[in-house]
Amino acid sequence: MSSFPWELERIPDQHGRAVVVTGATSGLGLVVVTQLAAAGARVVAAVRDLDKAARVLPAGVEARLADTASVASVRAFARRLAEDGVVVDALVNNAGVTMPRFALGVDGVERTWATNVVGPAVLADAVLPLLGGPSPRVVLVGSNLSQRSSRVPDLDAVADPGRFRQFPAYAASKTAAAALAVELGERLRASGSTVRSVIAHPGIAATGMNGQAETPGARIAGRIARLAARSAEDGARSTLWATTAADVPEQRFVGPALRRSDRRLHVVPVRGAAADPVFRARVRAFVDAVAGRVEV
Numbered sequence: 001m002s003s004f005p006w007e008l009e010r011i012p013d014q015h016g017r018a019v020v021v022t023g024a025t026s027g028l029g030l031v032v033v034t035q036l037a038a039a040g041a042r043v044v045a046a047v048r049d050l051d052k053a054a055r056v057l058p059a060g061v062e063a064r065l066a067d068t069a070s071v072a073s074v075r076a077f078a079r080r081l082a083e084d085g086v087v088v089d090a091l092v093n094n095a096g097v098t099m100p101r102f103a104l105g106v107d108g109v110e111r112t113w114a115t116n117v118v119g120p121a122v123l124a125d126a127v128l129p130l131l132g133g134p135s136p137r138v139v140l141v142g143s144n145l146s147q148r149s150s151r152v153p154d155l156d157a158v159a160d161p162g163r164f165r166q167f168p169a170y171a172a173s174k175t176a177a178a179a180l181a182v183e184l185g186e187r188l189r190a191s192g193s194t195v196r197s198v199i200a201h202p203g204i205a206a207t208g209m210n211g212q213a214e215t216p217g218a219r220i221a222g223r224i225a226r227l228a229a230r231s232a233e234d235g236a237r238s239t240l241w242a243t244t245a246a247d248v249p250e251q252r253f254v255g256p257a258l259r260r261s262d263r264r265l266h267v268v269p270v271r272g273a274a275a276d277p278v279f280r281a282r283v284r285a286f287v288d289a290v291a292g293r294v295e296v
Contacts, residue, residue, distance in 0.1 A: 003264040006241050008233065014041035017133060018088050019243060020081070022046040022068050022123070023095030025056050028141065028202055031236040032092060034058050036243070044086070046077055046095070046123075068095040068119030069105040071294040078126035089133040090243050093120035094141040096174075102164040109290055113158050116173035121180045121287045128195065137196040139242045140181040143174035144201045147253055152273040155286055176283045178253075178274035183284055185250045199270065200242040201255035202235030230260055238265050 019036050023029040024045035037043045037060050046066035047053040053063035066077035081088065097115045105114035124138045131138070153172035157163040178199055185197035229235075238255040242248055254267045273279045 002268075003266045005263055006237060006265050007263070008035055008237060008240065011035060011039045011240055011244050012246070014039040014244065016040075017090070018042040018044065018086060019090045019092060020044045020046060020088050020127065021092040021094055022066065022120070023141075024061070024063075025049065025052050027232050028236045028239060029092075029094040030056060031232050032094060032239055032243070033061050035236070035240055037061050039244070041089075044081070044088075046074075066123075068093075068123065069097075069107075069111055069114040071107050071118065071122050071291050074119050074123040075126050075294075078123065078130065081127070081130055086130060087132040088127055088130045088136070090137050090139060091124060091127045091131070092139045092141065092239060092243055093124060093177075094239065095119070096141065098166060098170040100166050102161040107290055107294055110158050110164065110169070112169045112173045113176070114290075116170070117176045117180065117283070118287050118290050120177060121184075121284075122291050124180075124184060124197075128193075131195050135196070135246060135248075136194060137198050137243070137248065138181075138184065139198045139200060139239060140177060141239050142178045142181070142199045142201045142253065142255075143171070144203065144253070144255060144258075145171040146175035146178045146274050147201075147268070147271045149175070149272055152276065152279055155282055158286075175273050176286075178270065178272075179276075179280040179283045180287065182251060182270055182274055183280045189250075196248060196250050198242045198248050198250060199253050200238040201253060202230070202238060203256040203258065204229045204235075230256065234260070241265060 019041050021029055021033050024033045025047050033043045033045050037058055043061045045061050045063045047063050048067045050063055067073040099112045103111050105111045153175055181197050181199045188195050251270055252267050254265055
């Protein structure tokens with residue numbers, strides 16, 4: 001399974017499955033919810049803006065409020081699912097941001113890290129008791145940036161506005177998120193759970209995130225990315241495969257190559273800091289410290 005061709009037409013029938021998707025009103029997330037709903041899944045879109053959701057989501061997709069930058073919000077979202085008796089087959093942690101300037105979120109964490117690291121980790125833990133079905137899983141939409149650097153992110157720099165730079169902050173947050181996906185998988189296996197923790201990346205995809213740049217360097221990087229980018233539909237293939245395939249591997253990254261002409265999905269080992277157990281433990285402690293400050 002090191003590499004294989006896979007297209008959207010191969011999505012298996014999803015009737016009887018319930019999938020929660022964050023960041024569902026644009027870009028990759030919108031493609032994911034549209035394709036899953038078309039295949040018959042019950043799709044719950046976790047969104048920050050219900051009005052926007054009503055405008056853009058396809059018929060049949062259920063929108064519920066959840067701000068992944070807020071620990072309280074994602075916990076409340078999971079609590080409402082539990083109260084409604086929703087059994088979740090898959091959680092797709094897709095929401096992500098890249099912030100042009102340093103800004104703190106509601107929990108006192110820089111917003112890139114609040115949205116890309118803390119929120120998805122807390123949501124995954126909150127939804128775990130609701131995961132069921134024949135092949136339950138948590139899918140993280142990661143970034144190949146974490147695979148291409150051996151640099152270990154400095155967690156002490158997250159709270160320092162003087163050291164904030166848009167692209168490094170984003171890359172570090174995606175590395176930390178991948179580390180937590182690996183850590184989650186290890187905890188699940190240790191507990192004997194059947195839930196899998198899977199990481200998929202879209203390659204360079206043409207989404208609104210490529211335009212979220214204000215510094216000259218970030219704007220140049222964004223223009224280069226748009227020239228090399230796959231369509232959102234193309235980029236979403238790996239996430240949809242990871243969400244729907246009967247058997248998916250853990251401790252691996254799945255996604256396309258940089259060359260758009262290569263239509264295969266490639267399954268490779270997790271590399272870089274995310275593969276370092278010491279770094280994983282530090283990121284877990286970071287998230288736990290933030291989550292512990294927020295009242296349940």
